[in-house]
Amino acid sequence: xxxxxxxxxxxxxxxxxxxxxxxxxxxxxxxxxxxxxxxxxxxxxxxxxxxxxxxxxxxxxxxxxxxxxxxxxxxxxxxxxxxxxxxxxxxxxxxxxxxxxxxxxxxxxxxxxxxxxxxxxxxxxxxxxxxxxxxxxxxxxxxxxxxxxxxx
Numbered sequence: 001x002x003x004x005x006x007x008x009x010x011x012x013x014x015x016x017x018x019x020x021x022x023x024x025x026x027x028x029x030x031x032x033x034x035x036x037x038x039x040x041x042x043x044x045x046x047x048x049x050x051x052x053x054x055x056x057x058x059x060x061x062x063x064x065x066x067x068x069x070x071x072x073x074x075x076x077x078x079x080x081x082x083x084x085x086x087x088x089x090x091x092x093x094x095x096x097x098x099x100x101x102x103x104x105x106x107x108x109x110x111x112x113x114x115x116x117x118x119x120x121x122x123x124x125x126x127x128x129x130x131x132x133x134x135x136x137x138x139x140x141x142x143x144x145x146x147x148x149x150x151x152x
Contacts, residue, residue: 026123027123030116030119030120030123033113033115033116033119034113034116037113037114037115037116038113041110041111041113044107044109044110045106045107045110047106048102048103048104048106048107048110049103051099051100051102051103051106052099052100052103054099055095055096055099055100055103058092058095058096058099059092059093059096062092063089063092066088066092067085067088067089067092070084070087070088070091071084071085071087071088072084074087074088
């Protein structure tokens with residue numbers, strides 16, 4: 001039996017159920033795709049944030065302690081004390097700038113979930129062209145009793 005014969009032998013309810021199941025699976029797959037793309041972008045944002053935090057910690061805590069030690073070490077080599085402190089301070093700023101550039105590079109790689117957006121637009125275009133069939137109004141079945149239930 002061919003697939004065309006299978007479609008012709010199924011009832012309208014079976015076809016609607018199959019279409020509903022397929023649409024549900026499509027929506028679930030689109031949600032999973034969006035989650036995967038967002039997870040990847042969150043990882044990139046985390047790496048960039050970690051680089052910024054590393055630069056901040058380096059500049060805030062290590063700068064005073066290490067700069068005094070390095071400056072006095074350079075001063076012992078024969079340079080003036082002021083020049084020794086300028087060299088050490090400049091070195092720490094260069095390291096902080098490198099970490100800042102790393103963070104900017106990671107943040108620039110964050111993109112919107114393009115595959116999910118395109119997939120959702122395609123689905124909306126397909127569903128937008130579908131015209132629902134008017135359904136006859138269904139009346140609720142009447143019971144023989146006119147007594148209503150009261151709240152207890």
